[in-house]
Amino acid sequence: MPSPKRHDRLNPEILRELARLAQRELRDPRVRQVTFTRVELTEDLREARVYFVPLGGVGDDKRVAELQGGLDAARTFLQRKVGQNLKLRYTPRMTFRYDKGLGNLVRVHEVMGELNAVSAARTSVSVETTDEAEE
Numbered sequence: 241m242p243s244p245k246r247h248d249r250l251n252p253e254i255l256r257e258l259a260r261l262a263q264r265e266l267r268d269p270r271v272r273q274v275t276f277t278r279v280e281l282t283e284d285l286r287e288a289r290v291y292f293v294p295l296g297g298v299g300d301d302k303r304v305a306e307l308q309g310g311l312d313a314a315r316t317f318l319q320r321k322v323g324q325n326l327k328l329r330y331t332p333r334m335t336f337r338y339d340k341g342l343g344n345l346v347r348v349h350e351v352m353g354e355l356n357a358v359s360a361a362r363t364s365v366s367v368e369t370t371d372e373a374e375e
Contacts, residue, residue: 247283247285252279253326254326255276255279255290257326258290259275262318273295274294274295275293276290276291276292277291277339278290278291278339281332286330287332288334289337290311290336291336291338291339294307307338308338322334
């Protein structure tokens with residue numbers, strides 16, 4: 241079983257290498273402008289779940305499906321290059337998944353903004369009403 245240090249150190253290294261490969265070596269136009277958000281390795285370092293979001297297009301289902309297809313098609317290339325470049329004894333088998341958590345975070349941020357706007361509008365109305373009552 242690998243030490244926790246190795247496990248923790250490998251996650252960001254794989255993430256950086258995938259980002260570099262996607263930017264410089266992948267020729268598939270479907271995989272342009274992707275952001276890898278995190279990597280989850282299994283305890284034995286044989287499987288890696290790689291989470292991604294489209295750059296600037298969180299929540300765009302068509303773009304997500306396009307990216308998913310491109311990443312699935314490039315999976316063996318990416319696995320091989322990550323294993324070679326990081327000099328891993330065993331290259332983890334990668335599966336790519338859309339990071340729904342980031343989409344949820346964006347949605348929560350939008351809802352909070354709407355609530356703040358409504359709250360500010362109510363506060364200004366109540367201040368105006370109070371000012372009128374004092375006159």
